Amino acid sequence: MANLANPTVFVDLSRRVLPWLAAxxxxxxxxxxxxxxxAPPDYQQGETVKIMYLxxxxxxxxxxxxxxxxxxxxxxxxxxxxxxDAAQKAAAPLGAGFTFICLATGSLWGKPMWGTYWVWDxxxxxxxxxxxxxxxxxxxxxxxxxxxxAARAAAILTLVGAVDLPIIKFSVDWWNTLHQPASVFxxxxxxxxxxxxxxxxxxxxxxxxxFLTLHVMAIRNEILRRRIARATMLAAAEGDRLxxxxxxxxx
Amino acid sequence: xxxxxxxxxxxxxxxxxxxxxxxxxAVVLDGRRLEAQMENAARALEAARGGKDAGRR
Numbered sequence: 001m002a003n004l005a006n007p008t009v010f011v012d013l014s015r016r017v018l019p020w021l022a023a024x025x026x027x028x029x030x031x032x033x034x035x036x037x038x039a040p041p042d043y044q045q046g047e048t049v050k051i052m053y054l055x056x057x058x059x060x061x062x063x064x065x066x067x068x069x070x071x072x073x074x075x076x077x078x079x080x081x082x083x084x085d086a087a088q089k090a091a092a093p094l095g096a097g098f099t100f101i102c103l104a105t106g107s108l109w110g111k112p113m114w115g116t117y118w119v120w121d122x123x124x125x126x127x128x129x130x131x132x133x134x135x136x137x138x139x140x141x142x143x144x145x146x147x148x149x150a151a152r153a154a155a156i157l158t159l160v161g162a163v164d165l166p167i168i169k170f171s172v173d174w175w176n177t178l179h180q181p182a183s184v185f186x187x188x189x190x191x192x193x194x195x196x197x198x199x200x201x202x203x204x205x206x207x208x209x210x211f212l213t214l215h216v217m218a219i220r221n222e223i224l225r226r227r228i229a230r231a232t233m234l235a236a237a238e239g240d241r242l243x244x245x246x247x248x249x250x251x
Numbered sequence: 252x253x254x255x256x257x258x259x260x261x262x263x264x265x266x267x268x269x270x271x272x273x274x275x276x277a278v279v280l281d282g283r284r285l286e287a288q289m290e291n292a293a294r295a296l297e298a299a300r301g302g303k304d305a306g307r308r
Contacts, residue, residue, distance in 0.1 A: 047254035051263040058267070097274040104270075105263040112256040210271065217278045224285040231292035238299035 007083055007223045014216045021213040028206035035199035042196065051109040053199050056184070057207040058101035062130060063165055065095035065211060069137075070162045073155035083219070085151035086226075088158065089141055090218030094211055096134035103131060114178060122171035123179035126164055133161040147226070 032053070042049035069091045075084025106124070107117045118124065137154050144150035172181045183191045190197055254260070 041254070046256060047260055048256045050260050054263055054267045093277065094274060097270050101267045101270050104266045108259045108263040108266070112259050214274060214278050217282060221278065221282050221285055224282070224289055228285065228288050228292045231289070231296045235292065235296040235299045238296070 007086075010083060011220055011223055014220050018213065018216060021209060021216065025206060025209040025213050028202060028209055032199060032203035032206045035202055039199050040195055045113060048109060048112050049196065051105050052196075053203045055102060055105040055109060056200055057204040058098050058105060059127070060204060061098040061207045061211055062095060062102050062127065063168055064208075065091050065098060066130060066133075066158075066162070066165060068215075069095065069158050070165075073158040076151050076155040077159075082226075083223075085147075085155065086219050086222035087215070088151070088154060090215055090222050092134055092137045092141070092154075094214050094218065096131065096138065098207070098211070099127065099131040099134060102127060119178050121177045121179055122175040123168065123177050126168045126171050130161075130164050130168065133157075133164065137161075147229075 036050055036053040039050070039053075041047050045052075069088050072084045072088035072091070075081050076088060103124075106127075110119075111117050137157060140154050140157060141150050144153060171177060172179055184197070184200070192200070
């Protein structure tokens with residue numbers, strides 16, 4: 001595992017793993033979408049329940065990606081591992097994307113079911129805060145030129161923002177909200193009919209595989225970005241060293 | 252009779268598809284751009300080191 005955290009080993013391994021991950025993602029999406037469209041309509045929601053096959057996996061991924069970033073932030077601050085901050089930086093735009101899908105599809109489900117696109121309900125507001133946190137982290141990485149300072153600042157903000165995760169999870173229990181309580185991960189088992197649960201599970205696996213594929217690719221991009229910066233600096237240093245030597249020879 | 256809320260379902264799938272396509276496109280294009288930059292940087296470094304060797308001769 002420690003060997004995997006070596007950037008060179010990671011790049012080599014990613015080359016071998018990525019085609020399989022991409023294929024698994026495509027296959028899971030194909031099966032998941034087929035099951036979603038073949039699933040029967042809900043007795044109350046009708047066909048609108050199909051939005052849930054996107055909304056719920058996106059919501060899970062929104063919080064899962066932030067949990068990954070929190071673990072990476074600890075890796076940055078405690079062990080100062082270069083791959084930890086690359087993983088954290090690479091995950092933020094993906095987390096923002098999943099949170100955007102969660103908010104947009106939830107809103108499109110809310111209009112026909114609740115009669116409104118948005119309410120300042122505890123669950124919706126805490127997910128909106130998560131989206132703003134992702135955007136803030138992306139902005140922070142871009143605002144600080146020194147990568148190690150940016151990594152430390154982003155890691156601290158990530159850890160502070162992690163308090164939003166239990167708020168999102170338990171908001172439906174702690175407050176009286178319009179959003180329904182947990183219906184899959186709950187004591188006593190899921191309350192959803194198996195015919196509706198199966199597409200939800202397959203689509204969740206597809207979203208997870210999509211995140212893994214894109215995250216590995218984005219971490220590899222981050223490693224490449226650092227190698228480019230190092231090579232450019234080395235080339236400039238060689239040029240500086242060479243200049244007086246060539247000047248002395250009249251070159 | 253089609254579901255009266257079908258438009259919301261189509262819109263949700265369209266938004267999700269566009270966002271996912273954007274996420275994939277951003278990562279893939281960034282990777283291609285970086286690989287091209289890496290080649291240029293490696294060439295510049297090689298040229299600088301080659302120039303140094305020429306200076307010594």
